[in-house]
Amino acid sequence: xxxxxxxxxxxxxxxxxxxxxxxxxxxxxxxxxxxxxxxxxxxxxxxxxxxxxxxxxxxxxxxxxxxxxxxxxxxxxxxxxxxxxxxxxxxxxxxxxxxxxxxxxxxxxxxxxxxxxxxxxxxxxxxxxxxxxxxxxxxxxxxxxxxxxxxxxxxxxxxxxxxxxxxxxxxxxxxxxxxxxxxxxxxxxxxxxxxxxxxxxxxxxxxxxxxxxxxxxxxxxxxxxxxxxxxxxxxxxxxxxxxxxxxxxxxxxxxxxxxxxxxxxxxxxxxxxxxxxxxxxxxxxxxxxxxxxxxxxxxxxxxxxxxxxxxxxxxxxxxxxxxxxxxxxxxxxxxxxxxxxxxxxxxxxxxxxxxxxxxxxxxxxxxxxxxxxxxxxxxxxxxxxxxxxxxxxxxxxxxxxxxxxxxxxxxxxxxxxxxxxxxxxxxxxxxxxxxxxxxxxxxxxxxxxxxxxxxxxxxxxxxxxxxxxxxxxxxxxxxxxxxxxxxxxxxxxxxxxxxxxxxxxxxxxxxxxxxxxxxxxxxxxxxxxxxxxxxxxxxx
Amino acid sequence: xxxxxxxxxxxxxxxxxxxxxxxxxxxxxxxxxxxxxxxxxxxxxxxxxxxxxxxxxxxxxxxxxxxxxxxxxxxxxxxxxxxxxxxxxxxxxxxxxxxxxxxxxxxxxxxxxxxxxxxxxxxxxxxxxxxxxxxxxxxxxxxxxxxxxxxxxxxxxxxxxxxxxxxxxxxxxxxxxxxxxxxxxxxxxxxxxxxxxxxxxxxxxxxxxxxxxxxxxxxxxxxxxxxxxxxxxxxxxxxxxxxxxxxxxxxxxxxxxxxxxxxxxxxxxxxxxxxxxxxxxxxxxxxxx
Numbered sequence: 110x111x112x113x114x115x116x117x118x119x120x121x122x123x124x125x126x127x128x129x130x131x132x133x134x135x136x137x138x139x140x141x142x143x144x145x146x147x148x149x150x151x152x153x154x155x156x157x158x159x160x161x162x163x164x165x166x167x168x169x170x171x172x173x174x175x176x177x178x179x180x181x182x183x184x185x186x187x188x189x190x191x192x193x194x195x196x197x198x199x200x201x202x203x204x205x206x207x208x209x210x211x212x213x214x215x216x217x218x219x220x221x222x223x224x225x226x227x228x229x230x231x232x233x234x235x236x237x238x239x240x241x242x243x244x245x246x247x248x249x250x251x252x253x254x255x256x257x258x259x260x261x262x263x264x265x266x267x268x269x270x271x272x273x274x275x276x277x278x279x280x281x282x283x284x285x286x287x288x289x290x291x292x293x294x295x296x297x298x299x300x301x302x303x304x305x306x307x308x309x310x311x312x313x314x315x316x317x318x319x320x321x322x323x324x325x326x327x328x329x330x331x332x333x334x335x336x337x338x339x340x341x342x343x344x345x346x347x348x349x350x351x352x353x354x355x356x357x358x359x360x361x362x363x364x365x366x367x368x369x370x371x372x373x374x375x376x377x378x379x380x381x382x383x384x385x386x387x388x389x390x391x392x393x394x395x396x397x398x399x400x401x402x403x404x405x406x407x408x409x410x411x412x413x414x415x416x417x418x419x420x421x422x423x424x425x426x427x428x429x430x431x432x433x434x435x436x437x438x439x440x441x442x443x444x445x446x447x448x449x450x451x452x453x454x455x456x457x458x459x460x461x462x463x464x465x466x467x468x469x470x471x472x473x474x475x476x477x478x479x480x481x482x483x484x485x486x487x488x489x490x491x492x493x494x495x496x497x498x499x500x501x502x503x504x505x506x507x508x509x510x511x512x513x514x515x516x517x518x519x520x521x522x523x524x525x526x527x528x529x530x531x532x533x534x535x536x537x538x539x540x541x542x543x544x545x546x547x548x549x550x551x552x553x554x555x556x557x558x559x560x561x562x563x564x565x566x567x568x569x570x571x572x573x574x575x576x577x578x579x580x581x582x583x584x585x586x587x588x589x590x591x592x593x594x595x596x597x598x599x600x601x602x603x604x605x606x607x608x609x610x611x612x613x614x615x616x617x618x619x620x621x622x623x624x625x626x627x628x629x630x631x632x633x634x635x636x637x638x639x640x641x642x643x644x645x646x647x648x649x
Numbered sequence: 650x651x652x653x654x655x656x657x658x659x660x661x662x663x664x665x666x667x668x669x670x671x672x673x674x675x676x677x678x679x680x681x682x683x684x685x686x687x688x689x690x691x692x693x694x695x696x697x698x699x700x701x702x703x704x705x706x707x708x709x710x711x712x713x714x715x716x717x718x719x720x721x722x723x724x725x726x727x728x729x730x731x732x733x734x735x736x737x738x739x740x741x742x743x744x745x746x747x748x749x750x751x752x753x754x755x756x757x758x759x760x761x762x763x764x765x766x767x768x769x770x771x772x773x774x775x776x777x778x779x780x781x782x783x784x785x786x787x788x789x790x791x792x793x794x795x796x797x798x799x800x801x802x803x804x805x806x807x808x809x810x811x812x813x814x815x816x817x818x819x820x821x822x823x824x825x826x827x828x829x830x831x832x833x834x835x836x837x838x839x840x841x842x843x844x845x846x847x848x849x850x851x852x853x854x855x856x857x858x859x860x861x862x863x864x865x866x867x868x869x870x871x872x873x874x875x876x877x878x879x880x881x882x883x884x885x886x887x888x889x890x891x892x893x894x895x896x897x898x899x900x901x902x903x904x905x906x907x908x909x910x911x912x913x914x915x916x917x918x919x920x921x922x923x924x925x926x927x928x929x930x931x932x933x934x935x936x937x938x
Contacts, residue, residue: 499835
């Protein structure tokens with residue numbers, strides 16, 4: 110008998126039963142098996158998992174039809190208190206953001222003990238021993254100290270290990286992991302995936318793993334369910350799904366995954382230097398009035414050149430200083446020392462006023478398209494803001510905004526609408542149009558495609574390349590995603606703890622990495638052995 | 650321009666609004682509207698001159714001529730309460746407008762410019778440390794009591810509260826990428842403040858304004874009651890009650906009626922404020938369990 114059997118599950122908006130978000134899905138998971146539920150945002154994968162846990166937001170969503178059997182017991186028939194008991198002892202869940210899932214004012218060791226005290230009759234000594242054993246099992250160092258720590262004293266990876274320890278301490282039959290590694294760096298992600306796999310083998314847990322990342326699927330799944338807009342599109346063994354998908358949707362999803370194999374470098378056509386950064390330093394936190402200086406060197410002696418018409422990628426994990434460099438170049442923050450030359454002009458020492466004429470020449474596309482457009486302005490007002498600031502008559506600017514919208518693949522008639530009427534991908538196009546309205550020489554894209562689904566991501570990347578070929582703009586592309594970097598960058602700089610450890614042509618750096626950190630990053634990239642676009646393993 | 654900035658600050662449709670807040674705020678709105686109408690049309694509503702003394706008619710019980718009876722000078726209590734609404738509302742609305750306008754301007758500057766912030770907030774801390782009634786008494790005793798000095802005296806302690814609110818909203822909003830984008834687009838600082846930051850403050854300010862209004866009306870009544878408010882020649886709910894204090898055991902209704910009017914007015918404004926908060930900030934609204 111399968112551990113979890115979801116039969117013909119329908120979920121609808123509570124007040125309007127005709128508004129269905131899940132249209133009858135059937136999922137089966139056996140003991141010791143890892144099943145991946147993949148899909149893009151809005152596909153209903155998280156709603157399905159919440160329905161299984163009985164955690165659908167009350168008053169907004171409810172199960173209208175179907176059965177959810179955990180070891181043969183229908184969870185939908187249980188009372189809230191029975192369900193609460195099952196949630197701890199028979200099934201448990203880990204979430205994407207471990208910081209918000211842990212209580213910030215209770216020591217993590219006590220939080221795990223609490224789970225045991227609520228559901229078992231172990232003595233204090235036994236509880237403590239069990240917690241320590243669990244912390245040991247999830248591979249944490251110095252477990253006595255960790256148990257006495259508060260969540261904010263631990264790193265993201267450590268917090269996620271605590272969550273896993275908490276989820277598995279009662280040895281549940283089913284573990285639901287909802288994007289548990291999405292907020293983590295690749296090297297940490299690799300360790301966490303390995304940990305989940307190990308613990309699962311040891312305890313025979315059934316794992317329902319929810320992810321949007323095909324690389325993770327290739328790494329961890331036994332079987333895969335593909336979801337799209339509330340429907341189950343396809344299911345099967347992981348090998349079969351990845352090598353011979355039957356449905357068009359799955360095929361499209363897989364072919365949008367950017368390849369880790371770098372694209373061929375483009376020849377240098379223009380000789381003009383668009384951006385020259387020399388020995389840039391940024392130190393955060395000068396000492397206070399009485400306190401001793403506690404400083405963080407966020408960028409250390411960073412130097413690079415970027416010629417017109419080319420794309421330089423800065424890759425690295427969180428805290429590597431890549432965003433600091435981007436923000437120094439944009440002069441959103443003031444560099445501590447070093448030079449920034451835009452088109453041959455030094456801008457690092459300019460004041461706000463002195464900077465005004467140069468703002469026009471460098472523009473930025475931000476990570477989160479939901480926050481980078483003012484929700485109270487129409488997209489036309491947003492796009493013409495820059496040109497009007499520099500003296501373009503509003504009428505001419507409006508006409509230009511229409512052209513730009515068409516350039517980024519939106520109808521000119523969209524100009525009068527507000528940002529909330531557009532999808533994430535469309536908003537990112539609008540943000541690109543806004544940056545282009547200034548006719549800049551340099552575009553800084555800070556994780557500009559990280560918040561987008563893969564299919565949308567590939568469209569935005571194509572758009573950037575196309576615009577670059579047409580206008581000869583230089584792009585400084587900040588990303589943590591090596592796959593994206595491999596596909597869009599001509600050159601790549603790898604950063605770690607504020608320093609550039611390796612820089613060069615993309616084909617060299619990612620194809621034949623010299624520095625051990627670059628090698629570690631590449632080997633941690635999930636699904637590196639699989640060529641998704643061609644549905645086959647990477648030719649060795 | 651102002652219209653453009655306002656648009657989108659209040660994002661909900663009227664149907665959603667009525668579904669979320671229930672019946673109490675609607676009653677409150679009606680009550681407040683009646684009080685406002687009474688204040689505007691006081692000469693038509695009041696049957697007598699509120700200042701006309703008639704010693705023969707002293708401390709009379711309610712009758713057809715004097716709906717609520719008369720006070721110790723034989724003045725018609727109903728007419729006095731009706732005219733009293735005028736002072737209360739003028740002070741409530743005046744203080745609200747003054748403190749919101751000044752507080753908004755100071756708060757925007759304080760939230761956006763770090764150097765200005767350090768100075769402004771210390772001044773605001775200083776103002777907040779003074780009990781508002783005492784400060785008002787001090788100012789009134791220095792410059793003398795008139796409706797304007799009372800209004801100024803009540804406004805000054807209210808300003809820091811508005812400043813703090815606006816500043817906190819600006820501090821959060823200025824980190825939004827769209828504000829950074831505007832700076833990258835070469836938008837001038839005053840324009841960033843006006844166009845991108847200020848509209849974020851409208852919703853919380855609307856809520857705060859109702860509380861400022863209610864608190865101003867109450868403070869005015871307290872000042873009048875203590876004898877530091879508008880001179881007794883102008884009837885206010887506060888000074889009607891102050892004068893009636895002596896005759897409380899003889900005729901408690903002299904305090905009851907202005908007190909009731911004051912309570913109703915403040916309750917209505919606070920209910921409207923709560924409703925505005927529920928509508929504008931859904932997270933604070935009723936939770937469904």
